[in-house]
Amino acid sequence: MKNVIEINHLTKCYGDVKALDDFHLEVKEGEILGLLGPNGSGKSTCIHTILSLLSFDEGDIRIFNQEMSPSAYSIKAKIGVVFQDVAVFDELNVVENIDYFCGLYIKDKKIRQQYIKEAIELVGLEEFKKFKPKQLSGGLLRRLNIACGIAHKPSLIFLDEPTVAVDPQSRNHILEGIKKLNEQGATIVYTTHYMEEVEQLCHEIVIMDKGRVIARGTNDELKNKISLGEKITIVLNQKEEELISLLKADQQVISIQKENLTLHIAYQGKGNHLADLIDVLRESNIQYQTLFSERPTLNDVFLELTGKQLRD
Amino acid sequence: MTVFKNYFKIAKSFLPTILIYTLIFMSITTITSTSGANQQDYQASRSKVAFINHDCSSPLLDSFQNYLEDHADFVKLNDTQDELLDALFFRKVDFIMIVPAHFTVDFLKGKDVHIETMDVPDSYSSIYAKNLFNEFFNTAHLYLQADIDEKVMLQQIESDLQSHVDVELTNQSSNHQLSQVKQFYNFANYTLLAIIISVMSMIMLSFHNENIQLRHLSSALSYRQINIQLLLGNIVFTLAIWLLYVMISFILYHQTMFSITGLLFMVNSLIFSIFILIFAFFITTLTNNREIVGMVSTVFSLGSSFIAGAFVPQELLSSFVLSIAQFTPSYWFISNNNLIAQISEYNLSSLQPIFLQMGVILAFAFLFYILLQIVFYLKLKR
Numbered sequence: 067m068k069n070v071i072e073i074n075h076l077t078k079c080y081g082d083v084k085a086l087d088d089f090h091l092e093v094k095e096g097e098i099l100g101l102l103g104p105n106g107s108g109k110s111t112c113i114h115t116i117l118s119l120l121s122f123d124e125g126d127i128r129i130f131n132q133e134m135s136p137s138a139y140s141i142k143a144k145i146g147v148v149f150q151d152v153a154v155f156d157e158l159n160v161v162e163n164i165d166y167f168c169g170l171y172i173k174d175k176k177i178r179q180q181y182i183k184e185a186i187e188l189v190g191l192e193e194f195k196k197f198k199p200k201q202l203s204g205g206l207l208r209r210l211n212i213a214c215g216i217a218h219k220p221s222l223i224f225l226d227e228p229t230v231a232v233d234p235q236s237r238n239h240i241l242e243g244i245k246k247l248n249e250q251g252a253t254i255v256y257t258t259h260y261m262e263e264v265e266q267l268c269h270e271i272v273i274m275d276k277g278r279v280i281a282r283g284t285n286d287e288l289k290n291k292i293s294l295g296e297k298i299t300i301v302l303n304q305k306e307e308e309l310i311s312l313l314k315a316d317q318q319v320i321s322i323q324k325e326n327l328t329l330h331i332a333y334q335g336k337g338n339h340l341a342d343l344i345d346v347l348r349e350s351n352i353q354y355q356t357l358f359s360e361r362p363t364l365n366d367v368f369l370e371l372t373g374k375q376l377r378d
Numbered sequence: 379m380t381v382f383k384n385y386f387k388i389a390k391s392f393l394p395t396i397l398i399y400t401l402i403f404m405s406i407t408t409i410t411s412t413s414g415a416n417q418q419d420y421q422a423s424r425s426k427v428a429f430i431n432h433d434c435s436s437p438l439l440d441s442f443q444n445y446l447e448d449h450a451d452f453v454k455l456n457d458t459q460d461e462l463l464d465a466l467f468f469r470k471v472d473f474i475m476i477v478p479a480h481f482t483v484d485f486l487k488g489k490d491v492h493i494e495t496m497d498v499p500d501s502y503s504s505i506y507a508k509n510l511f512n513e514f515f516n517t518a519h520l521y522l523q524a525d526i527d528e529k530v531m532l533q534q535i536e537s538d539l540q541s542h543v544d545v546e547l548t549n550q551s552s553n554h555q556l557s558q559v560k561q562f563y564n565f566a567n568y569t570l571l572a573i574i575i576s577v578m579s580m581i582m583l584s585f586h587n588e589n590i591q592l593r594h595l596s597s598a599l600s601y602r603q604i605n606i607q608l609l610l611g612n613i614v615f616t617l618a619i620w621l622l623y624v625m626i627s628f629i630l631y632h633q634t635m636f637s638i639t640g641l642l643f644m645v646n647s648l649i650f651s652i653f654i655l656i657f658a659f660f661i662t663t664l665t666n667n668r669e670i671v672g673m674v675s676t677v678f679s680l681g682s683s684f685i686a687g688a689f690v691p692q693e694l695l696s697s698f699v700l701s702i703a704q705f706t707p708s709y710w711f712i713s714n715n716n717l718i719a720q721i722s723e724y725n726l727s728s729l730q731p732i733f734l735q736m737g738v739i740l741a742f743a744f745l746f747y748i749l750l751q752i753v754f755y756l757k758l759k760r
Contacts, residue, residue, distance in 0.1 A: 114592075117595075117596045118596075119592060119595055119596060136595075137600070139598050139599075139600060142596060142597060142598050143598035145596065147592075147593070147596045149589055149592055149593070151588075151589045152589065153587070153589030153590050153592060153593050154590075155384075155388060155584055155590070156584070157387070157388045157391040157584060158384075158387060158388065162387060166380065166384045166387075167593060167597075169380035169383075169384075170380055170593075170594070170597040170598060170599045171597065171598045214593070215593075
């Protein structure tokens with residue numbers, strides 16, 4: 067698959083602060099790429115720079131194999147953007163807003179009307195067509211914001227934290243909509259600091275911190291990059307020092323955290339650690355209330371790579 | 379023309395504002411048009427005066443009081459500072475005279491003596507009462523210098539001040555309408571300013587919203603094209619509002635408006651509207667804050683209308699106020715309306731001052747255009 071976006075050695079400074087530091091990115095046609103990072107990691111700066119809304123100090127940006135610039139209108143015509151903050155006219159209703167922003171790309175009124183209809187269906191605003199933005203809830207407003215950004219059927223879509231402060235119902239609607247857009251052929255760059263969304267949605271994930279790419283890969287690839295293989299939590303009936311001694315002796319155990327009768331055990335590498343632990347418990351006749359296992363999350367990946375939590 | 383069309387979709391939401399301003403404007407113009415419309419003769423008005431005498435009764439003061447009685451109504455007040463000030467504040471009285479002790483004796487001896495006066499500032503009635511007062515004592519002073527006996531002097535004053543001029547209103551109908559058209563356009567100073575600045579700036583602020591700007595900048599339409607369409611929208615909007623008011627003036631005063639005088643009123647208001655267009659554009663380039671824009675719009679439209687004579691005729695405003703007003707285009711617009719209303723012959727010498735004042739309004743427009751370019755350049759650079 068060919069690259070839709072190619073970014074090399076991109077550096078963007080605000081005074082002495084490097085918002086983007088030798089940033090590299092490739093986005094393949096038809097994929098959903100997630101840009102994951104904590105607040106202030108440079109995700110929005112990255113998108114604004116790619117779109118030529120911000121100038122940059124070094125590097126080059128190519129979109130659709132052409133150099134991107136503020137006057138590259140032929141490239142911009144194929145791009146849709148959904149910004150973090152809602153950008154709609156308060157004076158216009160839902161249909162009028164979508165019509166206006168779609169009209170910046172599509173001149174033909176008939177085609178536009180069809181596109182508006184499809185955009186409204188995609189975000190589920192059929193019942194709110196005549197509503198003004200101030201009459202919509204936060205979640206519905208976000209959906210309108212998305213419809214305004216994608217109505218013209220762009221082949222490359224940037225979504226900058228589109229689900230911030232959105233209720234679960236609207237969030238699901240938005241995520242389903244994004245999947246549909248991708249199925250229709252759009253390449254999507256999705257920034258967020260919600261790892262669950264990235265895991266659910268993205269084919270490829272780029273983890274950013276301090277303006278740099280610190281890891282890239284699929285969900286599984288990223289999780290395999292770290293030593294943590296499995297996290298097991300066990301709630302005991304009573305304190306069992308013997309179990310702790312046994313666990314400490316296990317080479318696969320990375321760490322044990324105690325919280326009253328609860329133990330959080332981190333194992334390295336792949337393997338069926340849960341089954342092994344159940345065997346140990348049975349052999350030692352140790353009683354427990356609850357026992358469950360978790361795969362590492364992207365937060366664990368971020369934690370191991372940077373020493374910080376994603377939402378720090 | 380997506381942006382241009384959208385400009386008017388947004389403008390549509392401000393239609394109630396435009397209608398309210400226009401309705402208020404029309405109500406006020408109708409009221410002022412009907413008042414005095416049937417007035418066929420001239421009658422001098424009477425002022426309310428208070429006369430406080432610390433001197434003893436004398437033929438001079440009696441004669442003065444008799445003279446005043448013919449032209450003014452006496453109001454009795456207690457001689458306390460608070461009551462006198464309250465009476466002026468609540469307009470119970472327009473003019474107060476306080477005669478000091480030994481006034482008559484000292485006056486007749488030719489000494490420099492004064493009657494203390496208090497009045498309502500800038501009121502017709504108080505000016506009229508002051509004139510009556512000055513007229514009597516200036517005449518008395520004149521006879522006193524001729525060394526005439528007091529009794530003869532008072533007889534002379536009485537006969538002098540009894541002479542009067544008959545005032546007859548000629549060509550009342552057309553003069554009255556011309557005056558109404560002048561008032562219409564003077565008052566339009568406020569409504570044109572208020573409507574164009576407030577509505578245009580609110581529309582522009584919607585387009586200048588930072589997030590919408592980001593959408594525009596990342597769209598397939600160039601920033602230049604968007605700005606050209608916005609400018610076109612502003613021009614059409616301004617012309618539409620101007621045309622609305624011109625049409626109203628044609629409906630109300632068609633007799634005067636279908637004349638060269640009417641044409642001059644139209645051209646003058648068009649030039650003034652051009653200034654407002656540039657000024658409103660300048661404000662919205664300066665800031666994106668709706669509160670600030672709203673405040674500037676109100677302060678500028680109301681403030682300049684007050685000091686430039688949109689509500690109160692320029693002739694009644696103090697020279698200090700007018701000298702400040704000269705720094706606003708409203709002053710030149712209203713001053714030009716007054717000149718146009720006075721014009722009787724159309725030749726170069728009579729039209730020259732009108733064109734000159736139009737030039738001043740255009741100069742203001744040009745000044746703000748330059749400032750607009752500077753601010754625009756600085757913003758773009760940033």
